[in-house]
Amino acid sequence: GDSVTQMEGPVTLSEEAFLTINCTYTATGYPSLFWYVQYPGEGLQLLLKATKADDKGSNKGFEATYRKETTSFHLEKGSVQVSDSAVYFCALSLKTSYDKVIFGPGTSLSVIP
Amino acid sequence: DAGITQSPRHKVTETGTPVTLRCHQTENHRYMYWYRQDPGHGLRLIHYSYGVKDTDKGEVSDGYSVSRSKTEDFLLTLESATSSQTSVYFCAISTEINQPQHFGDGTRLSIL
Numbered sequence: 234g235d236s237v238t239q240m241e242g243p244v245t246l247s248e249e250a251f252l253t254i255n256c257t258y259t260a261t262g263y264p265s266l267f268w269y270v271q272y273p274g275e276g277l278q279l280l281l282k283a284t285k286a287d288d289k290g291s292n293k294g295f296e297a298t299y300r301k302e303t304t305s306f307h308l309e310k311g312s313v314q315v316s317d318s319a320v321y322f323c324a325l326s327l328k329t330s331y332d333k334v335i336f337g338p339g340t341s342l343s344v345i346p
Numbered sequence: 347d348a349g350i351t352q353s354p355r356h357k358v359t360e361t362g363t364p365v366t367l368r369c370h371q372t373e374n375h376r377y378m379y380w381y382r383q384d385p386g387h388g389l390r391l392i393h394y395s396y397g398v399k400d401t402d403k404g405e406v407s408d409g410y411s412v413s414r415s416k417t418e419d420f421l422l423t424l425e426s427a428t429s430s431q432t433s434v435y436f437c438a439i440s441t442e443i444n445q446p447q448h449f450g451d452g453t454r455l456s457i458l
Contacts, residue, residue, distance in 0.1 A: 265444045276350075276436050276449030277389075284444075322389070326444040334379075334447065338388040 235260045237337035239323050245343045252310040254340045256297075256323035259304065264325040266290075266299055266306040271320045271339070280308075280321070313344045349373050352437050352450040360458055365424040367453050369437030371417075377440045378420040379404075379447065380412060382433040389436070395420055427457045 240255040258264065265284045269277040281290030286301035297308045306323060323337040349372030359365055369378060380392040391404030393412040401412050409431060411423045424431055434454050438447040 267446055274451075276438075276451050277447075278449070279446040282446055328444045334391070336389040338386075 235264075235325070235327065235335055237323050237325055237335050239321075239337035239340050242320075242339070243341040243343060245345065246313055248315055248344055248346050249312045250344075252308070252313045252317070252342070254308040254321055254323075254342070256306045256308065256337060257304055258306065258323075258325050260325055260327060260335075262327055263301075264327050266297070267324045267326065268295070268297055268306070268308050269322040269324060269336075271322065273319075277322060313342075315344045315346055318342055318344045350437060350439060350448060350450040352435075352453050354453060355451065356454045358456045358458065359427055361428060362426050365427050365455065365457075367422045367435055367437075367455070369420045369422070369450060371420075371439050373439060373448070374417060375439040375441050375448075376417075377443065378414065379438040379440075380410075380420065380422045381436045381438065382406065382431075383436060383452070384433050392422065392435075429457050431455065432457045 236259045238257050267282045268280040270280045271277045281292040283290040283299035286299055289298045295310045297306050320339045320341045322339045326334045351370045353368045377396055379394045381389045383389050390406045392406055392410050393404050395401045395414040413421045434452045436452045437450040440447045
């Protein structure tokens with residue numbers, strides 16, 4: 234079946250370190266891919282998206298590239314800040330079904346000064 | 347931010363009582379969703395709606411019902427709450443199936 238797999242957390246980094254959170258997916262057809270971020274006590278917010286192969290989504294210094302050949306959508310940031318501490322969710326959406334928005338389990342990131 | 351309001355934000359109730367959570371949007375989006383978020387399970391879809399009076403079940407619909415009588419409101423009802431339904435509940439909206447979802451700030455529900 235369709236699924237999203239993310240790297241296990243929690244991830245702890247020092248400020249200004251490089252961040253990679255791995256995400257791979259299994260899907261029939263050609264999904265849209267998303268990264269959402271959840272800050273403590275809040276709902277999820279869209280961070281970035283990509284709708285077709287080789288698209289690169291970017292926002293607030295975060296980037297992710299839709300890799301069809303490796304079915305991956307890894308999230309990267311060159312220099313993390315304490316304010317980036319949050320839970321990050323990879324997700325896919327299939328165009329053909331109302332309920333086919335599948336979220337990964339989330340990866341918790343803590344950035345320490 | 348998308349105009350989504352969930353109410354109440356916190357609720358504590360007893361096993362066996364009925365509970366209704368409300369999601370109100372001001373964006374006129376067609377699609378609305380109810381999720382629950384639990385440690386170790388991530389987000390799981392309970393029910394969703396694709397229009398007024400058009401709803402369907404998600405992954406974990408047992409014990410829950412929904413109603414959507416107006417575009418802006420999507421209600422989630424626990425007919426007889428159980429302790430296993432203690433969770434954080436999120437409402438989300440979207441314009442189309444494959445477009446990003448916008449989330450409310452959640453309702454923390456505790457069933458004792």
